Amino acid sequence: MSPYAEAVLLQVGINVLLALGYWIAVSTGKYSFGHAAFMAIGAYAASMLTLNFAWPLPVAMLVAAVVAAVAGAVIGWMALRLSLLYLAIITFIFGQLVELLFAQWDYVGGATGMIGMTGTTLTLVYSSIAVVVVYLVLLTRSRLGLAYAAIREDERAATASGLRITRIAVGAFAASAAVTGVAGALAAHQLMIITPSLFGPQQALLIILYCVLGGVQYFWGAAVGAIVLSVLPIWFEWLNDWYMIVYGLLFVVLMIVRPQGLIGRSERSGGGPLLRRLRRDGAVAVEREREPVG
Amino acid sequence: MLGQQLFNGVLLGATFALVALGFNLVVGAMDRLNFALGETAMVSAVVGAVLMETGLPFAVAFLAAIATGGLLAVIVYVASFRYVSDRFPTASILSSLGMGLVLTAVVVKVFGSDQRSVPDVLAGVDLDLGLFRVSGAQLVIIVLAALMTVGLYVFLDRTVWGTAIRGVSDDPTMVALLGVPVQRVILLTFTLSGVLAGAAGLLTGLAYHSVSPFDGFTSTLTALMVIVLGGLGSVTGGVIAALVIGVLQTLTVAYLSATLRDLIVFVLVGIVLLVRPQGLFGRNAGVLERV
Amino acid sequence: MSPLAELLRVTAVTKRFQGVEALADIDLAVQEGTVHGVVGPNGAGKTTLLNVMSGYVRPDAGRIELAGRDITRLTPQLRVPLGLVRTFQNIRLYGGLTVLENVLLGQHTRARTGLRSLWPFPTPQERALRAEAEAALELFELAPYRSRRAAELPYGLQKQLEMARAMAARPRVLLLDEPAAGMTTDGRHALVERLHELRGQGLTIVVVEHDMDVIAKVCDHVTVLNFGRTLTEGPPAVVLAGDEVRTAYLGT
Incomplete structure (x- = not known):
């Protein structure tokens, strides 16, 4: 295999891992806007171990998963007790905090980052994906996966069924962070050089876009989205500085036309949200369900 | 020295307050976050700065900046809110983040990615108030920020449209049944939030004498921290939290270290989230009673 | 009656919403194995009472006991394993x-x-x-x-x-919020039969309902609320025929 093909396959594989990891959180209906932070945590944790302590990469990856999971659980616990808007704000802020901390931490090279990590192989990347896929297949068939879906569907109903929502969602968030951390570790050892700014808001948005483009209903939809978005830029290199504009508009169009992603059933019969909105009378367009009291 | 630092901090906080108010207005009316508001402020600042460079008076540049802000907010509303289903609460956030990317990229494309300097105003003025000195630019910033904040309060409190906005935040269904044109009220809310952001953008540029295409992101981040501290949707909480953060940042830079400036705010926000998640002045911030 | 006669007990519960008393000093005892109706005009506090029992609204004062255990401060999801399960007025399904x-x-x-449920063999x-x-x-x-x-x-x-x-x-007490609302006549008949069936199996039921016909047919005991206060209570035949209920519903 040519080095170029190998590099592409590695990149695609890592992005698939990112999308699958993000999907775990999304399957509970919780969107994080700072998942690149868990990637950074995994990348730095693993790089420290392989560079400074000469640990083998697979072991360092496991540690990266654990560290990222702990960070995910802490942030999840802080944010998931609150409303979805708070989750968005807190994860967004967390992303910046992590970037800032790594940039000011001299041990890991500050803003110049770390250099010299190697060892990411196709075997390592694709066996990680295999493990995660097996986990996800089992998850979607289990009562835990059903509980995730219940929380996504209707939290109030879920409390009435006795689901301990915060606990379940924090668990999902930690698992999601762990997979993202592993992807970060692999990315670091493929890139060979990492800086804090690699894991900034643009990377966070990319992770979301991988997952959301394909569709959040099935985990393989997220994987498809990641593959498409990793391969497309190769053909669209001529876009160069229009790149960010296209990406941004992709978000905008996607959210109007298919907020649930390209794969998966449409949200309800009777046309998409746009059609329903247009049909509705402008004055009474805001419908919110409210539980009556008294 | 301390007096001067405190004043500088309040000045910084006053510009933060404007963006945070913009966020909170939209949260109030729609329960949504407009993540493109920081970029809206940045574009407005660039427009204002370009006009000032051509020699136009500051007043014209300022009006152009707030008009730009209002217009962009309406565009973002149409692109990211109006036609995005409310069954997906995070869809508008994603979409507005996308709009933010687009705005930043467009500015980079048109004006390049370099910092752009913002000309000084009232350069000759230098008031000595004993405890601290006020430069001409600072005078303009503090007066305009205060005017806009007070103006917003009066508008929300005393006018029919202001009452309608508050009504829509309380209970949109009820207000719609009473015949209030909810869509138009929401549009007005977005316009106002954009006007505030536009003003904040240019005033911040004035304070730092420069504006960069990447400032949008920083303003969004700061505004979000202000919101967490003050309480989501709380107008008064937002203003106070903005002043606290402004003063804290300025004092940290002056007496501790510039590298700690952001970190200390993160720590403060973290503590508040742990101890009082609804923020210092929040009503309940959607804190559900859960295990 | 068995010694555990009182399965669910509400004692001196008060709840205010922005100064308005939705519930004022409510006492209510649900006997095991009975169907207990809660009726009253709109805004009487019926749903609030149900929300307090199921844990969705925390009372300002008073206590809730399930089989003698104080559950006032438990969240809804912790009441479910104890046997207190509810439905919603406007249906909440996944x-x-x-x-x-x-x-x-x-x-x-x-x-x-938990994670153990991932094991593929049941x-x-x-x-x-x-x-x-x-x-x-x-x-x-x-x-x-x-x-x-x-x-x-x-x-x-x-x-x-x-x-x-x-x-x-597998609830011990089932809380139903307007189960007959929006039902056809046939649906209501089926509901009445189903409730009789469940009661026959020994289930304790609290039902908030507008439909007096359903209440009269299924309840062993009825509590009438008005303006957040208990107006009267007793067997349905007595209570529903009384003047208080007519006054509460029709005014005087």
Whole structure:
């Protein structure tokens, strides 16, 4: 295999891992806007171990998963007790905090980052994906996966069924962070050089876009989205500085036309949200369900 | 020295307050976050700065900046809110983040990615108030920020449209049944939030004498921290939290270290989230009673 | 009567919303194995009372006891495993999930639901629960819709599914919020029969309801609320014929 093909396959594989990891959180209906932070945590944790302590990469990856999971659980616990808007704000802020901390931490090279990590192989990347896929297949068939879906569907109903929502969602968030951390570790050892700014808001948005483009209903939809978005830029290199504009508009169009992603059933019969909105009378367009009291 | 630092901090906080108010207005009316508001402020600042460079008076540049802000907010509303289903609460956030990317990229494309300097105003003025000195630019910033904040309060409190906005935040269904044109009220809310952001953008540029295409992101981040501290949707909480953060940042830079400036705010926000998640002045911030 | 006669007890509960007393010093005792009706005009505090019992609203004062245990400060999800399960006035199903999945989620507190549930081969316990869920679908006449999304069901069947899901938790006390609302005459008949059936199995039921006919047919005991206060209580035949109820509903 040519080095170029190998590099592409590695990149695609890592992005698939990112999308699958993000999907775990999304399957509970919780969107994080700072998942690149868990990637950074995994990348730095693993790089420290392989560079400074000469640990083998697979072991360092496991540690990266654990560290990222702990960070995910802490942030999840802080944010998931609150409303979805708070989750968005807190994860967004967390992303910046992590970037800032790594940039000011001299041990890991500050803003110049770390250099010299190697060892990411196709075997390592694709066996990680295999493990995660097996986990996800089992998850979607289990009562835990059903509980995730219940929380996504209707939290109030879920409390009435006795689901301990915060606990379940924090668990999902930690698992999601762990997979993202592993992807970060692999990315670091493929890139060979990492800086804090690699894991900034643009990377966070990319992770979301991988997952959301394909569709959040099935985990393989997220994987498809990641593959498409990793391969497309190769053909669209001529876009160069229009790149960010296209990406941004992709978000905008996607959210109007298919907020649930390209794969998966449409949200309800009777046309998409746009059609329903247009049909509705402008004055009474805001419908919110409210539980009556008294 | 301390007096001067405190004043500088309040000045910084006053510009933060404007963006945070913009966020909170939209949260109030729609329960949504407009993540493109920081970029809206940045574009407005660039427009204002370009006009000032051509020699136009500051007043014209300022009006152009707030008009730009209002217009962009309406565009973002149409692109990211109006036609995005409310069954997906995070869809508008994603979409507005996308709009933010687009705005930043467009500015980079048109004006390049370099910092752009913002000309000084009232350069000759230098008031000595004993405890601290006020430069001409600072005078303009503090007066305009205060005017806009007070103006917003009066508008929300005393006018029919202001009452309608508050009504829509309380209970949109009820207000719609009473015949209030909810869509138009929401549009007005977005316009106002954009006007505030536009003003904040240019005033911040004035304070730092420069504006960069990447400032949008920083303003969004700061505004979000202000919101967490003050309480989501709380107008008064937002203003106070903005002043606290402004003063804290300025004092940290002056007496501790510039590298700690952001970190200390993160720590403060973290503590508040742990101890009082609804923020210092929040009503309940959607804190559900859960295990 | 058994020594555990009082299964659910509400003592001196008060709840204010922005200064308005939705519940003022309410006392209520639900006897085990009975159907207890709560009636009253709109805004009387019926749903608030149900929300307080199920944990969705925390009272400003007073206490709630289940089988002698103080549960006032427990969240809704912690009351479910103790046997206190509710339905909602405007139906809350997992609309995107199938009918069977809805019932399986009703069993949540009785099943293994953590990471161990990922093990692909079902334990005997899990097999029993799945069989029970299928049986519940038969019982509630939902079997033909087993794999349909809950949101696609007609209204009457959605109400039935919500009750099936609640029953899947094996409640000791079932709290029903307006189960007859929006039902056809046939649906109401079926509901009355179903409630009789459940009561026959020894289930304790609290039902908030507007339909006096249903109340009269199923309740052993009725509490009448008005403006957040207990107006009167007793056997339905006595209470519903009394002047207080007519006054509360019609004014004077």
